[in-house]
Amino acid sequence: MLNWLRRPKYRSLQRREMPAGLWAKCPRCTNLIYRKELERNLKVCPKCAYHHRLPAIERLEITLDEDSFAEFDADLTSADPLKFEGYPQKLNEARQKTGRPEAVITGDGTIEGYRTVIGALDFHFMGGSMGSAVGEKVARAAEQARDRRLPLVIFSASGGARMQEGALSLMQLAKTSAAIGRLHDAGLPYLSVMCDPTTGGVTASFAFLGDVVLAEPGALIGFAGRRVIEQTIRRKLPDDFQTAEFCLKKGLLDMVVPRSEMRSTVARLLSFFGAPKVEAVSVEAPARTETPQVAESRSGGSAAEG
């Protein structure tokens, strides 16, 4: 399944994510699960439906058609503009741990044959925090989508702005939101999917700006942290506070979609918004009878299907 990844180091990452052994313990229901079964189930606990956090690379893997991904800006990373104590070491540790230079992967690919620009944030890399490079890559992805008249899909998982870059990380909220604004002005679709957890500066910028905003079940979604809120209001918050389901009820999201249905749901939305479709669809994508579209021949944002 990893054959579109040319970097062998990802494989070692896979092993580290799931400690060696045939069995894995679910952090929520604490049941022991046969590891192969968990993997087959897209890392959703078969007993309690807990959605394990996914590294960005695995997220892309279960979302995109096989061999369809081409990465943008693979080597881009944050510098240390403030000379912030301990930051270079933290960056290095995160790189060692994930085998990736930064907390987001962007590129283009197809989902059930629909061409799209896509990004996935990686909570395993410094809590998916947004510094200059994450902001830059998200903004470039939005600009690529605009220039090539493609949709944009972003899977978020982030603790917020990366404080080691000070106000420059705050400015990434403005940079990414402005780029998304131009995408909207160009009449192109943007789908935002919030995964566990999506908090702080990422929610206060591109993650909440989708034409359609989706979330995975149980994902923690919010701006301020639970503990600081409890300290401020001097009350205990309900258990489901800031969960995806809670946010849906409060009118902050459009839908909560289980991982097993996410790929088809995103594809359906891309279809609805008239995303261009490639001719040679991956074996994994279901066969379709509609006339395939190519981006170059497409004009405007009319919904060709759905």
Place this chain on the structure above:
Amino acid sequence: MITSTPGPSSDLDRQLGDLEAEIERLRRLSREQSIDLAGEIATLDARAEDVRRKIYTNPTPWHVVQLARHPQRPRLLDLVASLFTDVIELHGDRLFRDDPAMLAALARFDGQPVVVIGHNKGKDTKENIARNFGMPYPEGYRKALRAMRVGEKFHYPVIAFVDTPGAFPGDEAEERGQAEAIARNIEEMSRLRTPVIVVITGEGGSGGALAIAVGDLTLMLQYAIYTVISPEGCAAILWHDASKAAQAAEALRLTAKDLQALEIVDEILPEPFGGAHRDPDAAVGAVRAALQRHLPALRETPVEALLERRYAKFRTLGAVETAKI
């Protein structure tokens, strides 16, 4: 005045702290035992003032934080009263309620119509409680956006005054979507079809500040701060010790000078020696002069050129490199 608490950050702070404690002790003594210590107290006062003078001459980032948060620092309503005429306040986001932590108003500057928005910190405890210490709820950001839309419609420049500890960490603010409200404002301001001038006057606290701070020009008072997280919050997260706030203030590069070097701030507006509260009129004068300097050109810039420039201004912020792994 600068006080030395919490967490003295230099020898000068310690000296000042000791002197203040001694003055306080003598005052109490003189009160309780009816002894005339006026001479001694005056001497110590003069020495304390001397130390303060030294601190003001070269304030550390932590001193600047205290100046930015100073209870006597000119507030939004002081600025509005001196800078504008014909002020007509607007209320409410039309969705939930009127947020007293955010001001929205129509006003005239040198006779010309403008739209004013800003965080509304209080002057005393009572007013601060009523205004939630200048921390808006989502409806505050939405009210500001509504006022900005009015400005856009008539091509009146928007002038945004930033002075907030940050967004409000409360359950209701979350439930009503403060993240969405901030994100929406940021996006909309980035393409608002009228000039936007941002003036950071006190605390520029993270997302709650940025929600009204995307514009064509970012001006900052000399002892204001602008930061992604409070120094206390940063110290607590990084070092599990909020008392290391002075150290965090240093590391975060949150002063006007630092932010100008990072190109986040376009222009620093000078404050009187010792901070804006020592001579509010001088501080307000600096703001007035800057607005007079910049508004005419911004008014005349074609909207498309304005938006291109605004996009480029934020698009280029950040420091990236090619990974060496």
